[in-house]
Amino acid sequence: MTYQFDFAALLPYWREFAMGVWLTLQLSFVATVLGFVLGTLCAIGRSDGAPWVKALVACYVEVIRNTPLLVQIFIIYFGIATLGLHVDANVAAVLALVVNVGAYTSEIVRAGLESIHKSQLEAAECLGLSRPQTYWHVIVRPAIERVYPALTSQYVLLMLASSITSQISAEELTAVANRIQSDTFRSFETYIVVGVLYLALSFVVRIAFWLFGLVVFVRRRKLGTAL
């Protein structure tokens, strides 16, 4: 092996790497929040909605979970263009990620909703809680508390999957890497650096979720349950 590693060639590009990391975090954050809302609504619709809502959500979840994100991104990006609208690649990227992660979230949250025992609902009724109150305090919050670790893993995967949006030239970390490696011809080094950055990001995201869980799930914190 005669290859000379040269990481120094990448040093002048640190600002661009940082911009890439920042955009990746932004994309992931927006997609996580919106995907969570979409997924939770879908989960509630599927477990407690009208028959046509159930069918619609089931279709949405199955279609999204059985097709690759890359193809979904292309369909949304080009689909919007076919409609005659011009949107930024970043917006299309977020939209595709939200649609994608919404389906996974809905399945995870549904598992949580199903794990709530029927006696809890009866108890809520006996306490005279209204329907929205029951939903919020007795069903949704404890359900999400239970599936929180699974959600964390799903959103870390989402952050990693946001790299795929580089294919429609959203300027996140992988797209930045693609540009830098074609500028410097230091492909291997570039992708090693980016790989390490993603690894660091996934730890950061995990820690952020853990801290968020500590703040939000008071009961769990008091019981000392690991998140």
Next chain:
Amino acid sequence: MPTFTLIHFQFLCWAALWTVGLSAIAFVGGGLVGFGVALARISSTRWVRILATAYIQVVQGTPLLILLFLFYFGIAIVGFKEVPAIFAAGLGLTIYSSGFLAEIWRGCIESVPKTQWEAAECLSLSRWQRLTRVILPQAMRIATAPTVGFLVQIVKNTSLASVVGFVELSQAGKLVNNSIFEPFTIFMVVAAIYFVLCYPLSTWSRSLERKLNVGRR
């Protein structure tokens, strides 16, 4: 302006065979490596366990896209010029699936009740015998459903092999798109083919889950 015809559809179907082939390579390769890593993960030696954990963390913490690029450019650096794209793609996907399968299987092995290990020890079986005769046969029953479920992930993720120029279903979609530029139609067809490949696997995984009733163990 040419439009989407049967010939394009045939080309996509032919490419879908490569998607299936690549998935098979990734599953078999990833299964072999992943099994080794899963065993290392529950090894009685501490540093082997740490090594296996680190491997899984690294593989699960980097995007598959970056892994593929690393292998694509890495193979050239090690000195093999002119290697076909399937080699880099197969290797990248193998490593990727090994990291996830190892963790899935470790979970399955550890979900076999500890009393089974103890009983096997009382029968004076060696550690290897305990593992192969007592634990693994039980773990395998638990593992089938999640493994089939992960197969869906593998099939979907082979779409990323298109970035290193391997002509599987997604890349074929891009190629057809370059010639007739009807992206929406083409990628809808591509998505439909993926769905046809994945949906039976998803359904199968779910029925296995129900049959084994893993959730209520």
